[in-house]
Amino acid sequence: MKSRRLYNRIAALRAERGITRKELADAIGVNFQTVGYLERQEYNPSLDLAFRISEFFGFPVEFIFSTEEMKPMSSELFRRMD
Amino acid sequence: MRKRTLVILNYGALLMMNAAFYYVFIEDPTHLVDIFGLSCLAVIALTFRPLYWRSGIWKLTHDSGNDLDEREVSITREALSDSYGWFAVVCLLIMLAQSLVSRMNVCPKYTITVPLVGSLIYLAHTLPGAFIAWRDQA
Numbered sequence: 001m002k003s004r005r006l007y008n009r010i011a012a013l014r015a016e017r018g019i020t021r022k023e024l025a026d027a028i029g030v031n032f033q034t035v036g037y038l039e040r041q042e043y044n045p046s047l048d049l050a051f052r053i054s055e056f057f058g059f060p061v062e063f064i065f066s067t068e069e070m071k072p073m074s075s076e077l078f079r080r081m082d
Numbered sequence: 083m084r085k086r087t088l089v090i091l092n093y094g095a096l097l098m099m100n101a102a103f104y105y106v107f108i109e110d111p112t113h114l115v116d117i118f119g120l121s122c123l124a125v126i127a128l129t130f131r132p133l134y135w136r137s138g139i140w141k142l143t144h145d146s147g148n149d150l151d152e153r154e155v156s157i158t159r160e161a162l163s164d165s166y167g168w169f170a171v172v173c174l175l176i177m178l179a180q181s182l183v184s185r186m187n188v189c190p191k192y193t194i195t196v197p198l199v200g201s202l203i204y205l206a207h208t209l210p211g212a213f214i215a216w217r218d219q220a
Contacts, residue, residue, distance in 0.1 A: 029151065030151035030152070030153070031150075031151050031153075031154060033138075034151050034152075034153045034154070037153060043153050045152070046152050048152075049152060
């Protein structure tokens with residue numbers, strides 16, 4: 001079965017925290033190249049890895065990953081404030 | 083794109099090297115053929131380092147699976163599965179060529195050579211890595 005493409009906010013969250021790919025990779029237990037593949041949405045993580053990423057950033061999984069293209073976090077925030 | 087070019091150069095040189103060492107069975111060997119064969123060997127060695135060693139691909143196909151993350155395990159498993167099939171095809175083609183050459187009496191002196199056996203061992207070790215490099219567009 002061909003899996004669907006998963007969209008994510010890993011690149012934006014990592015940039016916001018000012019951490020390198022290597023630091024994130026070490027924290028979640030993967031190779032730094034894998035973080036690049038995740039950020040470019042060329043690889044769908046397992047449920048375990050998705051939870052490790054969400055625990056690292058302290059956000060729910062559904063905030064970081066989605067099956068639909070994600071809006072920028074600023075517009076999401078504006079929508080919630082509205 | 084660079085990795086694909088290196089794969090083509092590496093396997094192209096391997097093929098040319100075998101052609102050069104096969105040629106000596108047909109014609110009287112000259113030093114030019116030897117030099118060409120050795121030049122191909124040098125190209126193989128020169129492209130091996132950036133393609134398999136520095137890129138970390140060798141680690142993917144030769145290290146213990148426990149040292150790899152889930153993406154690496156997934157791409158390595160796929161590459162190994164494909165390379166088993168293709169390696170069998172290459173071996174069968176060599177056997178077919180050997181059989182045809184001996185039946186047609188094209189080159190009666192021809193036999194399986196040390197470079198050919200060495201090339202097959204090299205191919206068995208590098209083919210999974212070549213699949214990974216070919217598919218890696220990053």
